[in-house]
Amino acid sequence: MDPTRATTVALVTSRAGLEYDDDLPLVTGALAAHGLTAEPVRWDAPGTAWERFGGAVVRSVWDYVERIDAFLSWADRTARVTRLWNPAPLIRWNSDKHYLRELARQGVPVVPTRFLAPGAPFDPRDLDGADGVVVKPAVSAGALDTARYERGAHAEAARHVRMLLERGRAAMVQPYLPRVAEGERALVLLDGVLSHAVRKEPLLTEPGVIDNDRMPHPGLAPYRPSGAEVRTALAALAALPRRTVARPPAPLFARVDLVLGATGEPLVLELELVEPNLFLTTDPGAPARFAEAVAARAAAPRRPHPRTAP
Known part of the structure; x- marks a missing residue:
């Protein structure tokens, strides 16, 4: 085995991610402290030899919705030759927001959909x-x-x-929940543990307007979530279907977006497991925590892919 493979990690991104993802340089530097070389690579870059990486961290693949079938096929293929974080079954499940139905069936408080x-x-x-x-x-x-x-x-x-x-x-x-005017909360969890949180101002401020050029995260600021908000975020992770996660049971990263209901109860608006902005720039310790979680997985023995297991 190539000795450099175990210490080289792909940060999977897109054309736009290479230009605009502020988290990529932070993660690259933080992983270097663990002896890992991080290489940003577009998921659709032709000729990429994914097998040369000890693992691939799916990050700013922001264009996947435009080519969802091609992206899901890429995830399945790549998972056969290297470790994919988050794993391909979880990516497939989370790429369609019908997952909200499954969370609701598990008793997670979600925005009615x-x-x-x-x-x-x-x-x-x-x-x-x-x-x-x-x-x-x-x-x-x-x-x-x-x-x-x-x-x-x-x-x-x-x-x-x-x-x-x-x-x-x-x-x-x-x-439409009027209390979104009080801000949307985004809780970032690494290996199932709360790392940090942010608050964002309302996004859909003008009724009846589809604006695909709007700023996606206006008024971003660090936020200390309430106990109820943390419990709701953890409940969302606990409700993940068993078929989508492998050991360790928690995904490498997750972002749980919450809004307040009429009585102030936190409701899950989205559970982001594919390409969420993790807002690592908002918390000085967040890049190191993210790198530590990646390094722990990179150091773990690789299990055979189910299709190649004896």
Whole structure:
């Protein structure tokens, strides 16, 4: 075995990630302190020999939603030749927000969500709520093709839904929660343990507008989560299907985005396990904690892939 393989880790990114992911240089430096060489590599870079890496950390693959089938195939192929963190089954499960249904079935408090599949009929009058609704694709990142609609604007919301369905994309409809004005909370967990958290200002500030150029994380600031928020985030991780995780049971990284319900209860808006911004720049100790988690996995004996195990 090439001795450099065990000490070389791929930080899997995209064309945009190479340019805009502020976490990449922080992680590279922090991993060097553990004797690991980190190499940012686009997931779709032609001719990449993924087998030369001791592990591949899926990070800023921000364009995966545009080529979801190709990306999931890449994850499956890459997992056969090196260790993938987070693992391919977890990536597949989390790449479609239908996972919210599974979390809800496990008793995790999530934002109520209705899914609409291409070809399925719906009544536009159902696309309304006391404070309006939010419409988004079931496979999306960075609030792409997402908008909120005020109460009574069900016809406008229906047009948005039809636009998604006509493109062959499943749509999801959620009630707009007014207390999002108090900020969206994002809790970052490494190996299942809370590392740090941030608070973000509301994103969908203008009703009825799909703005794919909006800043995805406005007003970002460090945040100390409440006990209830931490418990909700941990409950979301505990509800992960067994088929999606291997030992150790917790994913390498997770970001749990929370909003407050009517009575102040934290609700899971999203559980991000594929390519979330981990906001490592907001906490001085976060890069070192992330690197420590990666280094521990890189040092662990590699188990054979199920397809090649004797």
